[in-house]
Amino acid sequence: MKAVLIILDGVGDRPIKSLGGLTPLQAAKAETFDLIAERGECGIMDPIAPGQPPGSDTAHLAIFGYDPEKCYPGRGAFEALGVGVDLKPGDVAFRCNLATVSDEGVIIDRRAGRIGNIDAEKLSESLKEIKIEGVDGVEAEFIHSSEHRGVLVLRGEKLSRMVSDVDPHLTGVKVPKPHPLDDSIEAKRTAKALEEFLEKARKILSDHPLNKERAKRGLKPANVVLPRGAGVLPKIKSINELWGIKAAAIAGGALYKGVAKAVGFELIKVEGADGTVNTNLKGKVEAAISALKEYDLVFLHIKATDNVSHDKRPKKKVEVIEWISRELRPLIDTVFSEGYYLALTGDHTTPCEVGSHTGDPVPLAIIGPGVRRDDVKKFDEISCALGVLNRIRGIDLMRILMNYLGRVPLFGE
Known part of the structure; x- marks a missing residue:
C-alpha cells in the first residue's frame, strides 16, 4: 500500500468580513478538495496542541510523527x-x-x-x-x-x-x-x-x-x-527505522526540505519549485505521481497559501486555493484509480487578518480503501470538524496513515 501526504501551508483561517464572514476555504470553489472530503473521512487537527501557535518546523516534525518537545534541534538546522x-x-x-x-x-x-x-x-x-x-x-x-x-x-x-x-x-x-x-x-x-x-x-x-x-x-x-x-545537527530516527517505509518529499522551501531530509525522506527536485505563488505546481504534481511508483509515502508541500496569508490578502488566498485545487486533480485521480491513500491538511492556521501563525486547528481529510466515510461534503475548517476523525493532534496523523498501510505493530498480546 502507498500513501500521499499533502500539506497546504498556512491554509487554515478565520471568518473574514470582506469574504462575507467566510474563511477563504469556505469561500473558494475548490472542487478537488471537496471531492476528497466527500469521499473520505474528515476531522480537524491541532498541529501541536489546542491553542498553541506552531512554527512551520515544529508542525512538520509533529505531522511526520516526531514529538518536537523531545527532538527539536532549532529551525536553523532544518533550513x-x-x-x-x-x-x-x-x-x-x-x-x-x-x-x-x-x-x-x-x-x-x-x-x-x-x-x-x-x-x-x-x-x-x-x-x-x-x-x-x-x-x-x-x-x-x-x-x-x-x-x-x-x-x-x-x-x-x-x-x-x-x-x-x-x-x-x-x-x-x-x-x-x-x-x-x-x-x-x-x-x-x-x-x-x-x-x-x-x-x-x-x-x-x-x-x-x-x-x-x-x-x-x-x-x-x-x-x-x-x-x-x-x-544544530539533529539526532533523529529515520522514518524508515520507525515504520519500515521508503519516503520521498517534494517541496520548494528550504525549511520543508530540511525537516523531511532530517527524518529520512529522499528529496525529489522539481525545476521551478521555488516555494512562491509562482511555483511550478504542475511539475510538482507530475513528480508526485511518478514518485508513487517507487516510494511508499510521498510528501507534497505547497507554500503559496501561507505566503498570501502573511501578506494579509484574503481574496488572493481564495484564488490560490482554487488554483491549487485544479492543479492537484491529476494526482487525486491517480490516488483513486490506484487505490492509494491520501491525507490533505495544513501545517498551521495563518489568518489573513492576523498575518501570522495562530493556534487554531486545521482541516483534515483522508481518502483510501476502507476509510470510514462520513457526511462531510466540503473541505474547510467548519465542515471537517463534523467528520468521524473528530479532533486529533499532528503527531497522531502519521500513525493513522501507517495503520492504513499496515505498518503499525500490535501493542500488547
Missing part, C-alpha cells in the same frame, strides 16, 4: 539541510531574513518587500566575503534560499545554539543585538561571532550598488540580515 549544507556536529545554523531597516536601525519590512530571487542572490553573494576576526577559529557562511530567505552557518570550536533571535518578528522596533541564553563560553562565543557578522553584513548591504539602485526605483533595500532559530 541548512534544506539548502544542501553539509551540516557537521558543532556547526550552528540560523534561518535569516534579508530585511529593510531605517538609518536608525528600525525595522521597516522584515522581507524587504518580498525581494525577488535575482536581487537576493546577488546581495547574498556579497556576504560571502565576511571573515570573523573577533572570535578565534570561527568561520561564517551565508547561503541564499529563496526570495528574502537565507541561511547562516557558523563553524568552529566551542559554539552553541543557545543564542537569542535577532529577528523580533515585528516592524517599527530596533534590531536587537544577539545575546547568549546561558552563561557558557560556547554561547558567549557564538553571540559575539554572530554580532560581528551582522555588523559587517549591514555595512556591505547598505553600501551595495544594487540596494542603492533599488532605492532609486522605489523598492525597499535589503540592507540588514535578521537571523533566528539557531539550530
Whole structure:
C-alpha cells in the first residue's frame, strides 16, 4: 500500500468580513478538495496542541510523527539541510531574513518587500566575503534560499545554539543585538561571532550598488540580515527505522526540505519549485505521481497559501486555493484509480487578518480503501470538524496513515 501526504501551508483561517464572514476555504470553489472530503473521512487537527501557535518546523516534525518537545534541534538546522549544507556536529545554523531597516536601525519590512530571487542572490553573494576576526577559529557562511530567505552557518570550536533571535518578528522596533541564553563560553562565543557578522553584513548591504539602485526605483533595500532559530545537527530516527517505509518529499522551501531530509525522506527536485505563488505546481504534481511508483509515502508541500496569508490578502488566498485545487486533480485521480491513500491538511492556521501563525486547528481529510466515510461534503475548517476523525493532534496523523498501510505493530498480546 502507498500513501500521499499533502500539506497546504498556512491554509487554515478565520471568518473574514470582506469574504462575507467566510474563511477563504469556505469561500473558494475548490472542487478537488471537496471531492476528497466527500469521499473520505474528515476531522480537524491541532498541529501541536489546542491553542498553541506552531512554527512551520515544529508542525512538520509533529505531522511526520516526531514529538518536537523531545527532538527539536532549532529551525536553523532544518533550513541548512534544506539548502544542501553539509551540516557537521558543532556547526550552528540560523534561518535569516534579508530585511529593510531605517538609518536608525528600525525595522521597516522584515522581507524587504518580498525581494525577488535575482536581487537576493546577488546581495547574498556579497556576504560571502565576511571573515570573523573577533572570535578565534570561527568561520561564517551565508547561503541564499529563496526570495528574502537565507541561511547562516557558523563553524568552529566551542559554539552553541543557545543564542537569542535577532529577528523580533515585528516592524517599527530596533534590531536587537544577539545575546547568549546561558552563561557558557560556547554561547558567549557564538553571540559575539554572530554580532560581528551582522555588523559587517549591514555595512556591505547598505553600501551595495544594487540596494542603492533599488532605492532609486522605489523598492525597499535589503540592507540588514535578521537571523533566528539557531539550530544544530539533529539526532533523529529515520522514518524508515520507525515504520519500515521508503519516503520521498517534494517541496520548494528550504525549511520543508530540511525537516523531511532530517527524518529520512529522499528529496525529489522539481525545476521551478521555488516555494512562491509562482511555483511550478504542475511539475510538482507530475513528480508526485511518478514518485508513487517507487516510494511508499510521498510528501507534497505547497507554500503559496501561507505566503498570501502573511501578506494579509484574503481574496488572493481564495484564488490560490482554487488554483491549487485544479492543479492537484491529476494526482487525486491517480490516488483513486490506484487505490492509494491520501491525507490533505495544513501545517498551521495563518489568518489573513492576523498575518501570522495562530493556534487554531486545521482541516483534515483522508481518502483510501476502507476509510470510514462520513457526511462531510466540503473541505474547510467548519465542515471537517463534523467528520468521524473528530479532533486529533499532528503527531497522531502519521500513525493513522501507517495503520492504513499496515505498518503499525500490535501493542500488547
